[in-house]
Amino acid sequence: MSQRRFALIDRDGTINVERDYLSDPNDLELIPGAAQGLRKLQGLGLGLAVVTNQSGIARGYFSRETLKTIHQRLQDMLASEGIRLDGLYFCPHGPDEDCQCRKPLPGMAFQAAKDLNFDLREAFVIGDKAADVDLGKAVGAASILVRTGYGRQHEAKCRPDHVADDLLAAAQWIALQIKGGDGN
Ligand SMILES: [Mg+2]
Ligand SMILES: [Zn+2]
Numbered sequence: 001m002s003q004r005r006f007a008l009i010d011r012d013g014t015i016n017v018e019r020d021y022l023s024d025p026n027d028l029e030l031i032p033g034a035a036q037g038l039r040k041l042q043g044l045g046l047g048l049a050v051v052t053n054q055s056g057i058a059r060g061y062f063s064r065e066t067l068k069t070i071h072q073r074l075q076d077m078l079a080s081e082g083i084r085l086d087g088l089y090f091c092p093h094g095p096d097e098d099c100q101c102r103k104p105l106p107g108m109a110f111q112a113a114k115d116l117n118f119d120l121r122e123a124f125v126i127g128d129k130a131a132d133v134d135l136g137k138a139v140g141a142a143s144i145l146v147r148t149g150y151g152r153q154h155e156a157k158c159r160p161d162h163v164a165d166d167l168l169a170a171a172q173w174i175a176l177q178i179k180g181g182d183g184n
Contacts, residue, residue, distance in 0.1 A: 004047050006086070006118040007174070008109055008141070009038075010127030011052035013149015014167060016074065018128070023062035025073040031148050035081035037167030042083060044175055046124075047116055049087035051108040053131070058094035067092075087112050103127075104134035109141075124177075126170050130158035142177065144170045 012018050015038070017029040041048060056062050071088055078085065089108040091101040101107030113120050125136030128149030136143030145151055145160040146167055155163060164170035 003118050003122070004045065005122050005124075005178070006047040006049060006112070006116065007041050007124045007126060008049050008051050008112060008135075009125075009167075010103075010129070010132045011050050011074070013128035013151065014126060014132075014146055015050070018149040021056040021059070021061045022070065023056060023066060025066075025070045028070060028073055028077065030077060030081075031166060033166040033168035034148075035078065035083060037169075037171040038078065038083045039081065040168065040171035041174065044171075044178055046174070047086040047118060048083070049089065049112045049116060050085055051089045051103065051112065051135070052091070053103050054090045054092055055094045055102070057092035058097060064092065086116055103129075103131040104138060106135060106138045109135060109139045113139075124170075124174050126167065128154065130154045133158040133160040136160070142174075144173065146170055 012022060015034045017031055019027050054067055057064060075085060089112055091108060093099040093102050109120055121140040123141040125132060125141045126144045128146050128151040133143040133145050143160040144162045144164055146164050148166050162173050164173055
């Protein structure tokens with residue numbers, strides 16, 4: 001039996017509206033099309049893991065406890081849309097901390113692949129920044145830049161395999177890749 005394929009998805013600016021260091025669970029708002037896109041990916045049989053840089057913790061803007069509350073609320077919002085995340089990974093470090101998990105470094109992707117048992121070279125990485133695209137490249141996954149969040153500003157800063165208007169459009173492109181790949 002072949003392994004399940006996975007989508008590694010950025011959070012801010014990709015799933016929920018970018019708020020520059022979102023620190024209040026009440027400010028969580030899904031981007032139009034995001035839930036539909038996630039549902040489509042799930043319907044294609046893909047596993048879903050969120051990978052998000054949260055340096056607001058290192059910067060002292062919010063606590064791990066608050067982030068936990070934000071992520072619980074996000075999962076509740078997604079659950080009410082029929083979406084279940086297989087994993088949710090965050091890097092709490094700042095840019096100067098020399099960690100291995102802050103995107104574009106691959107620590108979170110490696111951890112997800114280990115925990116959830118999937119092949120990163122068969123995965124899709126989706127996000128609104130060059131760091132997301134560069135993570136995809138670093139692990140041999142297909143990379144997709146979405147034009148939501150900071151996407152338009154980052155279009156010239158990276159070379160994704162595909163650029164999509166939003167997460168739904170990204171999911172539609174992924175559907176074509178999967179169906180075109182082996183005729184199924
Ligand atoms: Mg983002
Ligand atoms: Zn880190």
